[in-house]
Amino acid sequence: MIIMIAAVAENNALGKNNDLVWHLPNDFKRFKSLTTNHHIIMGRKTFESFPKPLPNRTHIVITRQTDYNPEGCIVVDSIEKAIALCPEEEDSYIIGGGEIYNLALPFTDIIEITKVHHTFDADTFFPKISKSEWQLVESEENFKDEKHLYDYTYETYIRK
Numbered sequence: 001m002i003i004m005i006a007a008v009a010e011n012n013a014l015g016k017n018n019d020l021v022w023h024l025p026n027d028f029k030r031f032k033s034l035t036t037n038h039h040i041i042m043g044r045k046t047f048e049s050f051p052k053p054l055p056n057r058t059h060i061v062i063t064r065q066t067d068y069n070p071e072g073c074i075v076v077d078s079i080e081k082a083i084a085l086c087p088e089e090e091d092s093y094i095i096g097g098g099e100i101y102n103l104a105l106p107f108t109d110i111i112e113i114t115k116v117h118h119t120f121d122a123d124t125f126f127p128k129i130s131k132s133e134w135q136l137v138e139s140e141e142n143f144k145d146e147k148h149l150y151d152y153t154y155e156t157y158i159r160k
């Protein structure tokens, strides 16, 4: 399965200035537990937003640059090539950012969204998910607390 995973605000905001605009530690933990030991596909900008590659995951980075070769990554020049590298019998994750979510949506089987219940100033946005194509099958509400400034809901969508 190809699974898209994203944290998305009420106004579809994903991030600003190549960084996230919220800090939700439980969502980071969930991202880590879902993606560890899997292939993760990302755009060059998202890769560069990390201080270093994420441990125990196979990184596939998409770029148009022909001489881009960061250590510890597989580099490709299209979403098709990225997906072809993912083992068919395993789950692989599309982890962003905005450009790559748009490119990958037609290849995606499942979308795992953490809906952040707030509106943010942003420069990168998640694509619109059509209710006629995607069905919400699971939803788990979480409420703000001392470590989480916003309410957030884990939502799982499958392609209809």
Ligand SMILES: NC(=O)c1ccc[n+]([C@@H]2O[C@H](COP(=O)([O-])OP(=O)(O)OC[C@H]3O[C@@H](n4cnc5c(N)ncnc54)[C@H](OP(=O)(O)O)[C@@H]3O)[C@@H](O)[C@H]2O)c1
Binding pocket: 005, 006, 007, 008, 013, 014, 015, 016, 017, 018, 019, 020, 042, 043, 044, 045, 046, 047, 049, 062, 063, 064, 065, 076, 077, 078, 079, 095, 096, 097, 098, 099, 100, 101, 103, 124
């Ligand atoms: N909220 C979340 O869950 C989440 C998740 C991930 C990222 N983010 C945020 O999203 C932002 C980054 O997203 P972004 O949309 O700016 O960038 P991105 O999708 O991470 O990467 C864009 C780059 O991908 C490459 N690319 C795009 N289309 C391509 C194509 N058709 N063929 C080959 N290469 C292609 C290009 O790399 P080159 O320029 O090198 O050619 C392009 O600059 C940051 O703010 C980050 O924090 C948020």
